[in-house]
Amino acid sequence: MRYLDFHTHTWPEESQDTDAIISCVAPEPVCDQRTGVFLSYGIHPWYIQGHDPEKLLGHVREAAHFTRVVAIGEAGLDKVKGPPLDVQKRLFCQQIEISEIVKKPLIIHSVKANNEVLKLRKTMNPAQPWIIHGFSGHPQEMEQFLEAGFYLSFGPKILYPSNKAAESFRQVPEDRFLLETDHTNKSIEALYDKAAVIREISVKALQEAIRRNGEKLIPALKRG
Numbered sequence: 001m002r003y004l005d006f007h008t009h010t011w012p013e014e015s016q017d018t019d020a021i022i023s024c025v026a027p028e029p030v031c032d033q034r035t036g037v038f039l040s041y042g043i044h045p046w047y048i049q050g051h052d053p054e055k056l057l058g059h060v061r062e063a064a065h066f067t068r069v070v071a072i073g074e075a076g077l078d079k080v081k082g083p084p085l086d087v088q089k090r091l092f093c094q095q096i097e098i099s100e101i102v103k104k105p106l107i108i109h110s111v112k113a114n115n116e117v118l119k120l121r122k123t124m125n126p127a128q129p130w131i132i133h134g135f136s137g138h139p140q141e142m143e144q145f146l147e148a149g150f151y152l153s154f155g156p157k158i159l160y161p162s163n164k165a166a167e168s169f170r171q172v173p174e175d176r177f178l179l180e181t182d183h184t185n186k187s188i189e190a191l192y193d194k195a196a197v198i199r200e201i202s203v204k205a206l207q208e209a210i211r212r213n214g215e216k217l218i219p220a221l222k223r224g
């Protein structure tokens with residue numbers, strides 16, 4: 001069975017048995033698709049400065065309609081890096097609206113802004129699923145997101161057993177998680193191997209669960 005890397009900035013090797021969702025960041029052009037490679041497109045909070053926000057939004061609005069763009073994002077809020085929070089928030093809300101209009105899920109970047117993101121889900125009440133990418137919070141934080149209906153994509157932080165993300169990953173319900181390599185050079189295979197150990201299941205069972213979750217969120221993944 002093929003691996004699914006739910007969020008990455010690196011194209012998988014063709015020899016790798018991996019489907020991947022590549023995170024394209026506005027204003028970069030929407031790249032071509034290849035079998036097993038899907039795209040998300042959005043305004044990343046780190047890369048707003050120096051650009052005209054309206055132009056960035058125009059890129060997202062256009063890309064959102066492409067078939068090969070299967071999700072909006074990564075979009076979100078970052079209290080450590082990026083422009084003032086009100087600027088980030090305005091662009092995030094507009095991308096929430098785009099996700100609703102094109103009926104594609106939203107992949108979220110949240111750094112020290114989990115409460116704001118939770119609040120926005122409650123106030124905006126979107127129909128599309130929201131996925132927190134690179135979730136690395138402790139189990140209590142995870143519980144809040146699960147209760148609010150979010151999905152959580154876990155990254156290489158789970159490779160460190162003392163990390164709170166590893167404990168959250170051990171506890172996350174089978175139908176609510178994904179795995180991703182993001183910006184790191186960790187291999188998706190190594191991540192699945194470790195993840196299977198943490199959850200005390202086989203790699204195959206893990207692949208099946210992630211495949212189910214991925215295809216539920218993004219039916220286009222079925223056609224691979």
Ligand SMILES: [Zn+2]
Pocket residue numbers: 007008009023074182183
């Ligand atoms: Zn990313």
